[in-house]
Amino acid sequence: MVTMEVKKLKKKFPYIQKKLLVEFLKVQNNNKKFVYTHSRKSTIIREFVGYSFFVYNGKTFIKVLITDDMVGYKLGEFSPTRKRFSFKKQKNGTKN
Numbered sequence: 001m002v003t004m005e006v007k008k009l010k011k012k013f014p015y016i017q018k019k020l021l022v023e024f025l026k027v028q029n030n031n032k033k034f035v036y037t038h039s040r041k042s043t044i045i046r047e048f049v050g051y052s053f054f055v056y057n058g059k060t061f062i063k064v065l066i067t068d069d070m071v072g073y074k075l076g077e078f079s080p081t082r083k084r085f086s087f088k089k090q091k092n093g094t095k096n
Helices: 018-029
Strands: 034-037 052-056 061-065
Touching: 018 034
Parallel strands: 034 052
Antiparallel strands: 052 061
């Protein structure tokens, strides 16, 4: 019997949605500075630095300015999907 070993990739390549990459290349060629996208799962790469992405959070588009520190993270990490919740303080002596 002959056994074959499958070698694993040493480096995992970043996932970037094809539609996002096409839109980014269009923006780059037209000298614009922003891209609208629904792709929260796409990884930020070095070419995105200096551009603004409007990332959809389920309700609105949130502006994310890409900096050097963000490379390697996902776009969705910088556009929160939930509102902050806090209990309202009651006025003295009144009940609702």
